[in-house]
Amino acid sequence: MAATSRGAGDRSGSAQAPAAQTERRADARRNIRSILDAAQLCLARDADASVADIAKAAGVGRVTLYGHFKTRADLVDAVLTRTMEQSDAALDATDTTGDPGQALTRLVGASWQIVHQFHSVLQAAQRELPPERIRAVHDRTLQRVQTIVDNGRRAGVFRDDLPERWLVTTVFSLMHAAAEDTAAGRLDAGDAARVVSATLLAALTAPGAAVPTPAP
Amino acid sequence: MAATSRGAGDRSGSAQAPAAQTERRADARRNIRSILDAAQLCLARDADASVADIAKAAGVGRVTLYGHFKTRADLVDAVLTRTMEQSDAALDATDTTGDPGQALTRLVGASWQIVHQFHSVLQAAQRELPPERIRAVHDRTLQRVQTIVDNGRRAGVFRDDLPERWLVTTVFSLMHAAAEDTAAGRLDAGDAARVVSATLLAALTAPGAAVPTPAP
DNA sequence: GCCAACATGAACACATATGTTCAGGTTTTG
DNA sequence: CAAAACCTGAACATATGTGTTCATGTTGGC
Incomplete structure (x- = not known):
């Protein structure tokens, strides 16, 4: 039952049926x-x-x-949805094609600040909303990362010996970790993007292949 | 503050002064x-x-x-302390010397179940206790990981181009991520240790060096 | 066996947050 | 301008949790 009297926060449960939204004043x-x-x-x-x-x-x-x-x-649901939409819009400007390693680096560069900024919005959502809902709202972003990983695997530059899902989890996990460490003053904010990218590239590169260095 | 009337949960703030603990019945x-x-x-x-x-x-x-x-x-503090002491005891049985890669693999194998089991104890603590306290209780475990990372760096098998702190964060972050993914059914519990180890070895190995495969 | 330490449930005080209702005031809109 | 839509603060109803007090049992140590 996540519906408003007249449709403002109307995202009815988990599917977002636009509904007959009478024009408000x-x-x-x-x-x-x-x-x-x-x-x-x-x-x-x-x-x-x-x-x-x-x-x-x-x-x-x-x-x-x-x-x-x-x-x-x-309200929390609406804020989370909005935040993810904004993030997604920002990420639309990022090129996810071409060399998967560079694509990943670009995505990290564009994402991690957002992750950092809205870290506790997610926390709020995790305390209030069911996990499926959180997952659903993240879907597009998740998909984006998965696409890059998938491209990399098909191109033979990303590893194939671990579940794809796990590699995606790794990407998110390390970005969030960097956000926390930065907030706690344990990681330099100016360095975070490079650090995360370098770590991820090493983690995702196919065994045996040469690990690329993130190009700024 | 955080002291009990008669010293049962007496860990006075952040330092654990044993205090004059009158023998209880x-x-x-x-x-x-x-x-x-x-x-x-x-x-x-x-x-x-x-x-x-x-x-x-x-x-x-x-x-x-x-x-x-x-x-x-x-109470939460006491439980967290106790949990970390138990974990630490379990980890004492793990050999952290020798080849750093294998040491890391051994540590992951011994740790990740514990992390998985007491994941939400940590969550409870994070909501109730100040961050410094959490940090303090984790200190010994943190130290243990740091030692392995440090050994690896000195031996030239672990990377030196990223802050040591970050590498330690990476280890913890991925273990927790695996715990969550397993709980959510996105990662096979029987496979988790291998997956985490493989990812970490790749992430931590010095650029240019060959990435070892975790030996079960 | 006696006394002090301990346990116990009921009741109370307190704090905090979420939602709702009401009785009126203000802004849009047509 | 007039009706409908909207806003407002105050007050109320709940709910839930924490922490304390009290009067009365129970248990353990010596």
Whole structure:
């Protein structure tokens, strides 16, 4: 039951049926945007930001917020969806064709900052939403990585001796780890992209083949 | 702070001063054990198991529990400490000398099940305890990994072009990722150790050197 | 066997968050 | 301008968890 009274956060469970979305008034649309903006910001800073905090940050009454998002989970879902859409848009600008190693390096360069920035939005979602939902929202991004890995395997430059799924997991895992380490001051932010890329290239390269160095 | 009325969970903040621990009665000691056992089990299953749940699982009154652990955080701390001590004991049986690659493989083989088993105990701790405390409790284990990495670097078989800290992070990160993937059914439990070892060996091997295959 | 240490459930105090209702004020929209 | 849509704060209803107090049993040590 993740549906709003009138469709603002309407992503009905896990499939996103657009639904008959009656046109809402201008101020309502404005408020929804403010709320999503504020929520994204608040949740990025603190995964358990309260609904009250978010409403205040949005410059909106708490009741107004509940008028648009039926539950807290609904709001978190909307923020996560929005964040992933934004990330995906940013990633659309990244070329995933050509040499798989370079493609991977490009993708890491474009992704890791986003991962870093919205790390705790994900955390919030993981505490509130069912795992399938998280998985579903990540689908497009996952697909993108999988495509690169797959290309690399077919080209014989990425390893074939481990499950493809695991290689994808490795990519995500190390990006998240780098985000955390950077936040904790254990890894230099200016160096993170290179470090992650170098590690991933080594991890994914087919045994026996020469490990390429990430070209900045 | 994090101290019990009479010293059961007494690890005063971050340093573990043994304190003048007046000998407690036999039934008290018995109950403390039951509580820790139950808490470890409950928290391993659900990171937000309540104190009431744990007391019930321990076959003990809630008030009794609070008599031994002043706060929930105290209890979580005690469980985490205990878990890490157990892990460390298990790891003591693992030879970390000799060929660094094989040492790493041995360590992964001995560790990953533990990581898998107590994954959500860590989660609970991360929500309740300050990051420094988590770090402190992990110190010995961290040191162990770092030693292996360091040996490998000095022997010229592990890479020297990335921060040592990051390599250690990589080891932990991939073990945890494997634990999650296994729990989610995306990775075969029987295959996990091999997969993680193979990935780590590739990730850590010095550029140019031949990547070894994990010997089971 | 006696006394102190310990255990126990019930009840209470407190805090915090989520949702909801209400009675009125404001903005859009047509 | 008028109706409908929307916003608002205050108050309320829940729910849930933590931690404490109390009065009364129970157990263990010496």
